[in-house]
């Protein structure tokens with residue numbers, strides 16, 4: 001059962017299908033190294049086969065006639081020369097990739113602060129105007145074609161941010177700020193994964209990156225900035241009562257209500273997200289119910305306790321949470 005619910009595929013997850021400028025540079029370097037090494041391997045193997053076939057129990061080089069000795073020295077020199085050239089090529093390619101990777105910075109980027117936590121990602125969209133800032137979790141949206149500056153922090157242990165389609169890995173280290181620049185060049189939903197073992201639920205610490213055309217992204221941004229929508233139906237109103245009267249408020253925020261704790265993900269626009277529990281399960285009504293009642297079965301050891309509810313309370317709570325678009 002556990003495994004049936006614990007695998008959620010939301011998008012491609014491969015460094016060999018670059019969807020962004022940075023990933024394309026890394027992919028280019030990888031291909032050069034792959035083909036370079038393949039050719040070198042092929043040549044070495046061919047030389048080996050040739051040597052075996054032409055095996056000739058020759059006497060010690062010292063005893064070779066002068067002409068043959070010169071030939072051996074020439075061949076070895078050429079081989080050393082080629083080796084140096086290949087290594088220089090690899091070093092040049094690596095340095096130039098590093099340079100290209102550092103060139104994304106712009107004066108006025110979109111800045112997103114990401115804090116790694118056991119075992120989810122806290123996300124803060126920064127803005128000059130404090131009232132435009134907002135928090136969300138486990139899913140970041142970025143505009144296609146625009147550089148995004150990720151400021152990386154950790155609240156507990158070392159994590160590592162890795163969305164292979166967009167860039168390489170970067171660690172999130174307690175007490176320190178790291179930064180990563182990404183740019184998505186085509187729209188899509190890209191999956192990422194914590195890439196530094198960070199405890200029991202490390203494997204269930206995924207992140208989703210949604211790259212959208214600029215206009216769509218602006219729409220998303222505006223919607224996320226707003227406080228939670230007011231409940232519209234009677235059961236939604238009841239659901240909010242259940243939520244606010246329960247332990248949920250000790251750990252979660254729903255902007256526009258009295259719930260303002262930060263121990264767990266911000267739930268203000270929960271229903272707009274694709275997944276739950278750092279992309280462990282899809283965000284559907286059934287999975288949401290399962291998560292609230294028994295998060296420990298889905299993600300053993302995570303920091304949300306199980307809950308019990310009357311059927312009526314649970315239905316109302318789900319209606320309310322599903323209205324948080």
Ligand code: HEC
Nearest residue numbers: 119120246247248251263264265276277278302303304307
């Ligand atoms: C002791 C703190 C705590 C309490 C109490 C708590 N939660 Fe959580 N909740 C968390 C943490 C921590 C996570 C993230 C777990 C993870 O993914 O590792 C979480 C995750 C969630 C998520 C998934 C959010 C997402 O985007 O992935 C939902 C939904 C949720 N909680 C709802 C509730 C509701 C409803 C209640 C009350 C019935 C509640 N929580 C009570 C700490 C808590």
Ligand SMILES: [Cu+2]
Nearest residue numbers: 159194198205
């Ligand atoms: Cu982690």
